Amino acid sequence: MYDALIVGGGAAGFFTAINLSEKNPNYKIAILERGKEVLTKVRVSGGGRCNVTHACFVPNDLVKFYPRGEKELRGPFHQFCSGDTIEWFEKHGVELKIEEDGRMFPVSDSSQTIIDCFLNATKKYKIDILTGQSVQSIFRSEDSWKVETNHQTFRCEYLVMTTGSNPKIWEMLEKLGHTIVPPVPSLFTFNIKDNRIKDLMGVSAFASVKVQHSKLSASGPLLITHWGMSGPGILRLSAWGARELFNKNYQFILEVNWLNDATLEETENQLKELKLEHAKKVVTKKSPFDFPNRLWESLVLASEISMETKWADLSKKQLQNLALQLTNGKFQVNGKSTFKEEFVTAGGIDLKEINFKTMESKLLPKVYFAGEIVNIDAITGGFNFQNAWTSGFIVSESINKF
Structure with a gap:
């Protein structure tokens, strides 16, 4: 039994878990990842340097880089924008630099710096990272959510879905009542x-x-x-x-x-x-x-x-x-x-079914979404990661208020 279960060990999943733990150090949190490794997309992004965000600091300007999600992200970016991302990473010992085209990378020019930052934080807050856990079913019992994987069954009060473009998970959420906008490649x-x-x-x-x-x-x-x-x-x-x-x-x-x-x-x-x-x-x-x-x-x-x-x-x-x-x-x-290893998909959970003040599902109580699982995507330049940080941060704030 966990207080919060994060399904998906990528950028959005880790950012949500760490921010939630910082606000609630006694919270019992686990990240479930189907693969053998976590943060694989972070590792390859930006040619192995990790394009963390973009030096665009005005929410109304930033939203223009999102072919899908422009209107919906305006509010969230007023809560947590690129400047907040820079500050967050600096607080966690990672200094970022701006390149000529506005892209921002760690000063080290290595995605490993970001991965180490996240892994150290999860260790510090005793967040369980469970790999090789392929989710088979999700269902609601009386007072909690149940997640069955190929290995065991987990229960949690808050369920956070950060699985990106995962057709199997979309199918499960569709069975629970969500509308999925069919995925097509972008970028x-x-x-x-x-x-x-x-x-x-x-x-x-x-x-x-x-x-x-x-x-x-x-x-x-x-x-x-x-x-x-x-x-x-x-x-x-x-x-x-x-x-x-x-x-x-x-x-x-x-x-x-x-x-x-x-x-x-x-x-x-x-x-x-x-x-x-x-x-x-x-x-x-x-x-x-x-x-x-x-x-x-x-x-x-x-x-x-x-x-x-x-x-x-x-x-x-x-x-x-x-x-x-x-x-x-x-x-x-x-x-x-x-385009390189940066596979981005247009499609996912219909934006009308999400409360963008909290990132909570409008249909499923205590289920939250962060990152590319929803029908939001951006052009190249650090914008897809910014969506992951912003949505993850808002999820952690929302759960914290409860």
């Missing part, structure tokens, strides 16, 4: 086979991207990879378009503006000026725009301009072709790839 890269990017692996440019015949668009650094396109701009598009792109079976035309917000007309005029300015120079030699020469050369050749053509010799048609390649290059996308 993925695009598979593109195209001669224009064939030998440009590693080339990056700031671009705006759009899915043809849809309202989906995004901008940001675009990275060419050996399987197609990645980078923050593409990931942003994949997150906001998670459902729509799933419905398209990941087959669509991607429109790329390599000059970000420049129009076709503006670009044509600019190219005409360059033609006069660099008349005797070879077009392919040097990129006149703020992106790598290799990409420039590839787009020039795709515009039916040969390697040795000089600016002065460009025809009107070639200039138009080049302007089109620069501002509206069309690329056929055939499928997707997972």
